[in-house]
Amino acid sequence: MDLLALADFNLVARHGGFGRAARAAERPKATLSRRVAELERSLDLRLFERGGRTLKLTEEGRALFERTGALLTELDETAAAIASGGARPRGKLRISAPLLFAQTAMGKLAAGFVLEHPEVRLEVTTEDRAVDMIEEGYDLVIRVNPDVDESLIGRIFMHDRLVVVASPHLDRPAPDVPVAAVTRGPSDRTLVWDIASPTGRTCMTIDPVLSLSSLVMVRDAVLAGVGVGRLPVSLVGQDLRDGTLVHWGDIDAPEVALWALYPSRRLLSARVSAFLDYLRRAFPNGAPEELAAFMAR
Template identity: 50%
Template sequence: MDLAALADFNLVAAQGGFGKASRYSGRPKATLSRRVMDLEDSLGVRLFERGTRSLRLTEAGRALYERTHPLVAEILEAGDLVATGLSPPRGRLRISAPVLFSHTLIGKLAAGFARAYHDVVLEINAEDRNVELVEENYDVAIRVNPRPNEMLVGRCFARDEMLVVAPASMPVPEGQDGDVFDVPAVVLASGFDSGHWNFTHEGRQITLNPRERLRMSSLIPVRDAVLAGAGVGLLPRSLLSLPCVDKAALNIWGPVPDRPIELWVLHSSRRLSSSKVNAFVDYLSNAFPERKLFAAE
């Protein structure tokens, strides 16, 4: 099978027509048509149904496209990497980042990266879902406590600490070690804070049974509801370290050691990492030299 003809077939299939593929690539429409016909002849099957004003994949064409498109993309990317060698990072870098991280930290980090790498354009999407990097054409994903995935590689660039936080008017429960205390709680819809909350306060081991009063979709409204006196919540220290937070309105009861928070920057193990991806991973890691998401107090 001619790899160049296969690449042209994938280009036409992805663009939905020879004219669009020609405009996208800057190559003659006749050349693309001839290369696809040569591929059809070599395989002995028709890959496109050609109408006067339409073009669509045959069943065989769709099967070939679905099986070969990711592979062809990786081969072309590998060729680009070899051709560019050690050239400076350039091009568009698509990043998926959690909503909270995006709203509190990514803007400053992105500005610093842009100053350091003028030829890279960052496209950052704030979303809490786990995107499919290859299928959705992302270069990098930032994730919190990611599960092991053989299709992804990367590094942990920062850690955070989860705290039991209450309104300033609510004191820490009094009692004996082993007691379980019911408390009104503001919880996450994701269930990250489900179950008992265990923490240490002044040498005492304390267990809380959170009684749900409010359920929120993200941590910022959890924080705001706790500040407003709705109940107790689990909040990362970094979210309480922001200048906009009235710390006098909060009572930090103690850290929760069994709910660690790790932030990872990940990219696909199925692709050769480009210079722009490597530059971003290194920049993000260097931005947190102590691997802490919050400043030391």
């Protein structure tokens, strides 16, 4: 495949027409049209639907544009970095982060990163679902205990754990009496939480009196004294230190791990490398107490 023809195809697709692409690149419109036509012949595919005044990508053209656009950008950036003798972060960086991390920490992280790297244009979206990084054009995603994906590589930058907390004004019931609880997500029946405490493992029967869709709301309701909550240390660490919440025990479950992931098929850009380094410096030990302190600052 002719790499230059592919670059011209991406230029036309990005600008939505031969005329606009020609003006943006200051190149003859006829040259771009000829190069795209040559690419279509070499692939034996029609990449654009050509109308009277409109130019629209075909399904095959859209797939080619989505798959090759980021790769060509990475090649350009790599060549520019080598030519300049360094790899200074610049350009657009798209990150997807889970709701809780985005609400509690991502604003401060993003602001600090952009102040340190003013040539980067950072875009952060909040998604709890497993986004398709390649198809949706993300450079990096932050995920909690992600499923194994051979197309992605990354690193753990934060460990967390779940604890049971309550207002200091909430009395502990007898062991066989359900305790009022605030849960995340809908619940319509009594549940049991496995608790690990210094005195051993126990089962806590709960009565979910309030169901909320985010852990931040759960924390607020627990602070108000509605019931106990099962929350990450990073979210309630400051409350435990201040005494506005008390610790009833740890959830008997594996630790929570926050991962920073990126596609293994792509070159690791200077932007992604810089953000990974920024995460490492923000949370050098990857402890939940570091995240709690970061949010409290």
